[in-house]
Amino acid sequence: MANYVKDRLMHYVVNPLVEESRKGGSRHPSSASVKYQNSHGEVVTAGKCLRQQYYRATDAPAEARTDFGLTMKARAGDVWSDYFAERIKEAGFWIGDEVRFYNEQLNLSGRVDAIVREEGTGNKVGVEFKTVGMFTKKGKIKHSVSDPLAPGEDHVMQCMLYLYHWIPRGIDKSSLVYICRDSFEIGEHIVRLEVGEDGFHYPVISNDMGVIEWKHLRLEDIISRWQELELALDKKEVPERDYELQYSNEKIQALYDTGRLNKTNKAKVDRFLKKNDITSDTPAIEGFGDWQCRFCEFLIHCNKPEVKADDVATDQFEAL
Numbered sequence: 001m002a003n004y005v006k007d008r009l010m011h012y013v014v015n016p017l018v019e020e021s022r023k024g025g026s027r028h029p030s031s032a033s034v035k036y037q038n039s040h041g042e043v044v045t046a047g048k049c050l051r052q053q054y055y056r057a058t059d060a061p062a063e064a065r066t067d068f069g070l071t072m073k074a075r076a077g078d079v080w081s082d083y084f085a086e087r088i089k090e091a092g093f094w095i096g097d098e099v100r101f102y103n104e105q106l107n108l109s110g111r112v113d114a115i116v117r118e119e120g121t122g123n124k125v126g127v128e129f130k131t132v133g134m135f136t137k138k139g140k141i142k143h144s145v146s147d148p149l150a151p152g153e154d155h156v157m158q159c160m161l162y163l164y165h166w167i168p169r170g171i172d173k174s175s176l177v178y179i180c181r182d183s184f185e186i187g188e189h190i191v192r193l194e195v196g197e198d199g200f201h202y203p204v205i206s207n208d209m210g211v212i213e214w215k216h217l218r219l220e221d222i223i224s225r226w227q228e229l230e231l232a233l234d235k236k237e238v239p240e241r242d243y244e245l246q247y248s249n250e251k252i253q254a255l256y257d258t259g260r261l262n263k264t265n266k267a268k269v270d271r272f273l274k275k276n277d278i279t280s281d282t283p284a285i286e287g288f289g290d291w292q293c294r295f296c297e298f299l300i301h302c303n304k305p306e307v308k309a310d311d312v313a314t315d316q317f318e319a320l
């Protein structure tokens, strides 16, 4: 059946005529990342993959991995952010919205969704709106035993960078507001930036469950990672992968043994264990990996097989 709007609209949403461009060469809060050792003794990455940023900076072949649904989810964030900024204006505690800034010391460009007036003191507070779905809202909006109330590490790093710029300009708190686009529940976390005895900056987060200090996310480590990327670009050396498309069986076993798998994935491993032993020789249990790789536009490029001289069949040389 012919349609007048649907097909053209869906195509345009994914392929807009004008796309937002960013100031080249500078760093952005949304590209922040750190590596740290978690409570299980594993070195993990929080935030953006350095290798992905390297590929983007070097114009490596990218494959569009956005479809209409994913694009609309991303756009929902902008729509709700605009909507709430308007309501804040009506309610009378608005100071500014879509406030762009550039920090020369860090070569950092960013944008704060809104700046509001704190009740009672009149102090300025930065606001960052984030939309989540029924699955990704876990722990961000409501507390549960399996998902304690806490914001996303990547979002907290963004707030830390805003605060580093804005503290000397009179804003020392950043409010991270989560909105569930399916249930319309709202959650809020207040982020402050503290300096430890070691001189490193780390975030302190307050929410309905109390106050938590995240000393594993240090501002200085975020900056070191950007420096690492800049060095890699200078030397033309592709950084190591920060994420994995498919976990090894050892890693899956470790997640299983320490109760870090959700119900569905635990059941999957249980079914596998009924028929097999997990050893390093057993083929990896499929479907366990990092979402960062699944949605990465450089996935194919990152995982392309590297051809070594020994891999080339002798008959190819004989044909020369």
Ligand code: SF4
Residues within 6 Å of the ligand: 049, 050, 051, 052, 055, 241, 242, 243, 244, 245, 292, 293, 294, 296, 297, 298, 299, 302, 303
């Ligand atoms: S596929 Fe994964 S490891 Fe490779 S660049 Fe993308 S996110 Fe990084």
